[in-house]
Amino acid sequence: MKLEKIYEMAKEYLEVLNGEDVKKKKVKELKEEIEEKISKLKKKAKNADNDEDREDYRKEIGALKEILAKLDKKD
Amino acid sequence: MIKKSLVYLLLGGLAYLLFVSQDSKYIVAGVGIFIIGMHFMEDGFKLFSGGMLEKVIAKTTDTIPKSISLGVIATAILQSSSLIAIIIISFLSAKLITLSSAIGVTFGSNLGTTATAWIVSYFGLKIDIAAFALPMVIFGVIFRFFENKSTKGMGNILLGLGFVFLGIGYMKDGFEDLKEGIDLSQFAVEGYLGVLIYIAIGIIATMILQSSSAMLALTITALATGQIMYLNAIALAIGANIGTTITAAMGAMVSNANSKRLAVGLVMFNTVTAFAVVFVLYYFVDFVDMMAGYVGISPDDYAMKLSLFHTFFNLFGLVIWAFFIPRLVTYLKTLFVEDMETYISKPRYLNMDVVEVPSAAFEATKKEVIHLYENATEVLSHAIMLHRHRYLGQHNIDNIVRESTDIIELDIDNFYQTRIKSLYSDIVDYSTFFVSKLTDDKKSYIIGLRGACRDIAEAVKDTKELQKNIAKYLQSNNDYIKEEYNLLRISIAKTMDVINQIKNSHDELDVLAKSKVLQDYLKNMDVITSGRIDALIRENKIDKKMATTLLNDSSNAYNVTNKLINVAKILWIEDVTIKKIGEQL
Numbered sequence: 001m002k003l004e005k006i007y008e009m010a011k012e013y014l015e016v017l018n019g020e021d022v023k024k025k026k027v028k029e030l031k032e033e034i035e036e037k038i039s040k041l042k043k044k045a046k047n048a049d050n051d052e053d054r055e056d057y058r059k060e061i062g063a064l065k066e067i068l069a070k071l072d073k074k075d
Numbered sequence: 076m077i078k079k080s081l082v083y084l085l086l087g088g089l090a091y092l093l094f095v096s097q098d099s100k101y102i103v104a105g106v107g108i109f110i111i112g113m114h115f116m117e118d119g120f121k122l123f124s125g126g127m128l129e130k131v132i133a134k135t136t137d138t139i140p141k142s143i144s145l146g147v148i149a150t151a152i153l154q155s156s157s158l159i160a161i162i163i164i165s166f167l168s169a170k171l172i173t174l175s176s177a178i179g180v181t182f183g184s185n186l187g188t189t190a191t192a193w194i195v196s197y198f199g200l201k202i203d204i205a206a207f208a209l210p211m212v213i214f215g216v217i218f219r220f221f222e223n224k225s226t227k228g229m230g231n232i233l234l235g236l237g238f239v240f241l242g243i244g245y246m247k248d249g250f251e252d253l254k255e256g257i258d259l260s261q262f263a264v265e266g267y268l269g270v271l272i273y274i275a276i277g278i279i280a281t282m283i284l285q286s287s288s289a290m291l292a293l294t295i296t297a298l299a300t301g302q303i304m305y306l307n308a309i310a311l312a313i314g315a316n317i318g319t320t321i322t323a324a325m326g327a328m329v330s331n332a333n334s335k336r337l338a339v340g341l342v343m344f345n346t347v348t349a350f351a352v353v354f355v356l357y358y359f360v361d362f363v364d365m366m367a368g369y370v371g372i373s374p375d376d377y378a379m380k381l382s383l384f385h386t387f388f389n390l391f392g393l394v395i396w397a398f399f400i401p402r403l404v405t406y407l408k409t410l411f412v413e414d415m416e417t418y419i420s421k422p423r424y425l426n427m428d429v430v431e432v433p434s435a436a437f438e439a440t441k442k443e444v445i446h447l448y449e450n451a452t453e454v455l456s457h458a459i460m461l462h463r464h465r466y467l468g469q470h471n472i473d474n475i476v477r478e479s480t481d482i483i484e485l486d487i488d489n490f491y492q493t494r495i496k497s498l499y500s501d502i503v504d505y506s507t508f509f510v511s512k513l514t515d516d517k518k519s520y521i522i523g524l525r526g527a528c529r530d531i532a533e534a535v536k537d538t539k540e541l542q543k544n545i546a547k548y549l550q551s552n553n554d555y556i557k558e559e560y561n562l563l564r565i566s567i568a569k570t571m572d573v574i575n576q577i578k579n580s581h582d583e584l585d586v587l588a589k590s591k592v593l594q595d596y597l598k599n600m601d602v603i604t605s606g607r608i609d610a611l612i613r614e615n616k617i618d619k620k621m622a623t624t625l626l627n628d629s630s631n632a633y634n635v636t637n638k639l640i641n642v643a644k645i646l647w648i649e650d651v652t653i654k655k656i657g658e659q660l
Contacts, residue, residue, distance in 0.1 A: 025653065037588075064588050
């Protein structure tokens with residue numbers, strides 16, 4: 001068995017043992033994450049090979065912006 | 076409604092019986108323990124599959140004479156034909172034995188059970204099988220802790236046998252006072268009427284006692300003390316033989332088609348043999364009297380003569396039936412068609428050993444719901460006439476859908492029953508064992524998972540009508556309606572493709588963003604919101620009937636895709652904050 005596989009299994013096992021609570025990210029933390037994601041997607045859209053891919057990235061950015069707006073309201 | 080009322084009535088009656096009678100508590104508990112034991116034994120034999128036990132059974136039951144011999148010997152040793160019948164039903168369920176062999180064993184076991192009558196009539200005592208129960212339960216539990224599959228299986232078998240013995244013991248304890256209270260002499264009736272009455276009494280008493288051996292012991296005692304006539308005792312013994320098949324029927328009720336066939340075969344064996352013997356009863360009794368003289372039984376030793384009768388009765392049945400076993404098997408196969416059990420999708424992750432560690436059981440449940448979703452994608456893909464490997468992960472889904480015009484035959488009802496419903500029930504059932512031990516947040520996640528299961532099940536059901544019409548309009552000469560149905564297929568295929576990407580992304584924000592993009596796409600594709608339906612009707616491109624069918628199917632497809640998106644959000648978004656935002660989108 002590969003070392004990475006053993007590591008993954010050990011990690012999963014520890015997560016199961018310690019994972020008593022579900023994840024609960026803070027709004028601020030989430031907003032930062034989304035903004036970072038949007039900027040990455042913008043770069044990808046700029047370097048896209050075709051219009052179709054560019055359009056897909058644009059739609060995803062739009063969805064993330066909508067999520068961000070919801071989070072702003074929550075804040 | 077009537078069935079429901081009857082169940083309540085029976086439960087009410089049972090509660091009253093338990094309240095007023097101390098003995099009945101033991102009898103009813105005995106039946107319960109007996110059935111639990113049967114389940115353990117079945118699990119135990121399944122664990123043995125592929126191992127030594129299979130070879131031993133194969134060697135001892137590969138021909139009908141061998142099967143019959145096994146039945147005779149094993150029953151004579153174990154002292155219970157009912158127990159052998161239950162073991163054989165477990166063997167059949169685990170597919171360790173063929174129906175012909177199983178029938179051979181149970182027919183042989185009928186002869187083997189006469190050993191009890193000989194012991195009772197000769198030694199006046201019977202081995203107390205209940206005395207073995209507790210040691211069996213103790214060793215069974217210890218063996219179950221072992222890692223080795225066969226040892227674990229042995230543990231289950233011992234535990235099961237222990238419970239079965241314990242159950243029979245409880246039933247017998249409960250009936251002990253009843254047995255003393257029955258005065259059989261008050262029912263003595265001469266002639267054929269007496270024979271029929273006593274056969275009926277034998278059947279009913281054995282059904283209640285759940286043991287023909289116990290009934291025979293009772294009969295022999297009554298006969299030895301002069302409470303009943305010899306002919307009436309013979310009728311009781313015949314009745315006991317028929318009544319004991321009810322035990323096998325009880326086992327078969329919770330098992331598969333093969334087990335039902337075996338139970339019916341056993342009922343036929345005992346009933347037909349009984350009819351044949353009753354028909355020539357007086358000649359048969361004379362024959363037994365004559366044979367008793369040959370083996371040295373004195374003419375007034377009715378108890379021994381009854382044992383001899385019982386042996387010849389079963390031997391007679393065996394001789395008649397042994398030649399018809401293959402024909403009987405053919406008939407029984409037409410009587411009960413193989414049920415879907417074999418094809419039922421079994422849970423992959425719901426391990427009961429893990430239930431004590433709630434966080435691990437939580438993960439197992441989540442993985443099982445994903446398994447359920449995978450099953451659903453198979454049927455949904457086939458319903459839209461696509462194979463998953465053709466379109467998942469491909470860029471040109473639109474073209475793939477339009478090019479795939481071959482009709483895929485699919486019975487959605489059957490698929491739903493075998494691959495969705497059973498797994499759905501298992502997941503719901505499993506989660507009840509640990510959900511109360513979880514934190515509130517995780518509890519609500521599990522409740523969400525149950526909702527996801529329901530959505531998956533409904534999505535599959537919703538595709539039934541859709542599948543029928545896709546098959547119809549894919550072959551239509553009207554290109555407009557064909558294209559509309561292709562668009563519905565594309566919507567569903569793209570939904571499953573996006574969910575496939577979501578599944579592998581490991582980024583919950585990505586799940587949310589992609590779901591949102593997909594929902595917007597589906598809204599734009601809708602035949603009503605896009606205004607396409609108006610144009611198609613106005614320009615007479617499709618007729619009114621096509622239009623209403625399309626509207627209904629469009630609504631079905633919309634429901635299916637929405638449910639799938641909902642399932643994806645539940646499954647792959649655990650973060651409470653992200654989940655709440657997702658609900659608002």
